[in-house]
Amino acid sequence: MRRCFLLFPLIGYVAVVSAAGPGDLALSPDAAAPPLAVDTQDASTLAARTPAEEESMMEQGRQGVRAITEGVARTVDGWFGDVPFEEGGKVSGSVRFDFLARQDEGLRNNFRFRVRMDLPNVKRLGYLFIGQDNEQEEVTDQPEAFTRQHQLLAESRRDDQSFFAGVGYALREFLEFRVGFRGGVDDVYAQARYKKLWRFSDRDVFGLRETIFWRSDDGFGSTLALNYDHAYSPSWSFRWQAVGTISEETSGLRWGNSFGMFKAYPNLRESGLEALVSGETDRRVGVGEYGIRATWRQPVYREWTFIELSAGHFWPQDDDDPERRRSWAAGVMVEALF
Template identity: 30%
Template sequence: MRIEATNQSRISTFAVPALCAGLLCFGSARSAPTDPGSSATATGDGALYDFNIEHLAADLSVSGDGELQPVPLIAAPELPPVASMADSCAEPLADDSMLERVRRRLAITACASSAWLDGLFGDQLRYDDYRATYGTVSLGTLWSQYDGVDPRLRFKLRLQLPQWDERISAFAGRVNRDEFISDSENDFDALPRRQFGSMAEDESVLVGLGYSSPRRNGNDFDVSVGVRVDLPLDPYVRTRWEMTRTFAESYVFSTRQSFFWQNSEGLGATTRLTLDRALSPWYLLRWSGLGKFTQETAGMEWNSQVTLFQSLNPRVGLAWQAELEGETDNEVQQTNRALRLIMRRQLNPEWLFLELRGGVEWPRRKLTEDREASAEVGIAFEMQFGPKRERNALSR
């Protein structure tokens, strides 16, 4: 007896016209088809399962004492060994440099992990989809007069799960836990930054699953659940809705509302508004405003930022940034002011990036503190592996 099962899903794509300057692509990056599975139309492959009539019963054999003993014939499906998964994920080396070998090993490990996890939901492994697994690894350090030296190692990885559902993906990363869960990450996250009066220090490894609406049409919805990989375990749930609109040819406006629950922080909500204005093919102006409330915060934490993106050439981009932030119920309501210049340069090979930051801040959290200038300097390297994706895709 043969049973045929077919799983089909169709995903269409919506993309707001990109407003780009050099390496910095901003056409409301949050509105682009950033989800795995939302960037193309995909149809699930039919899966054939063969059953023999004996599989529906038990074989009867005679034991030593003459009694009939049932012997089950249905065995659990076996997944290919990890070694064969890695071999199936392997691709030729572009060159024999140490960096290329490291990047290739990261890509193979990510692909094999995606195949192993997806293999739990079926036996029709799709390596073309698993090779679309993508991520970044960044290493950098920031020095400031106020906080001293702060080194950071971060990574983000998005795993494809086509056998389960094209709209579902798995996530793993070493990130700032509070910024990631509350959806308050900055456009540039390779280096740490002062947020709401204090330097973000809560770096954690998070793993989870995410669901995104199949069509990116300007009214988009996604949900994610996950846990911090540490004891005690700290689970979280987050849901987001985003609306994006273009108008007057050169404007893109987006609003995003997030609700989240974290075991250690309780309930919270974040509202983000973004307005982009294309000034020319080489300049883009962005204003973004953010308000966050949790059960653990004193009132509402807020942030307002103006950034001028400048393209110097196809490989180099600058970001001129001014920022204000504070807390409504803190004894000092405006906790920080900052001016920054950020340079992002594509190196050779093209998947390696250099990020430089220089600026000055004026932090003040307590009335007993004086608001004094604090210089900051930072450098970071970022390696991308897997297909090229917008960096914001990894936060979904």
């Protein structure tokens, strides 16, 4: 638990620096949050703390991050009008630490965060968002199941990840527009997202999400994501997911499919077993890789700090690519919500 507490001072610092420079949970703001706690004691003192003291510190750390984030939101909102922040203002976000061990690649780690700010005075313009994540996946709007993180693929902080920020506006509950920048202010992107759910019965749900995107350096593209869920019981379900992305920078369609069984347990615990296949058209080998992945997710502190364990085995089909080898992979993700 001591490690979880250390997440919050770091994300607080990043959030302030990022917002001062140039998403989507909904938690009520906590205006009375105490200031961020700074721990200057050594390891021997930390080890001597009681569980109650650790719990109090973790709560203070989380509330401190919310207070810092909300303070930035109030300041920005005040630039656009005099409506009190309490009249519809909200801040929410998450911070993740990922650790990946893939055969022949060693251990890698990454840091991600997302913050969403709903501002009363900016409501006519939409909401603000900031974060750090895989820049290509952010722009092309990839479903979480097909991100490199969840497919246990290594990422480079320097080459794959970047800071992003922008403004979003929901025209209807099914239509949303976002404009932002990634990396530097000259690297602009825009998205128009349409999403729709069809409930055929109490047990069957089909979803569609289409995102048309544009980025200043690569031009236009589109991502289509489909998913189908069938509930066998209140705790067991089958899920099929598919995604396809095409853009001016790709020679064909990048696609992926996932077929999996998921089980929910009491106290927000869940497990999953999925079969994965992905590839790209207009290549010598159309199917790029097969794989299987097992996951377990549960809270480790209250209902806002989670750990997710993943393990998988992958079979690449292009033997001429030296970077794609048959391999085992395992991942650990720690996520804190605020």
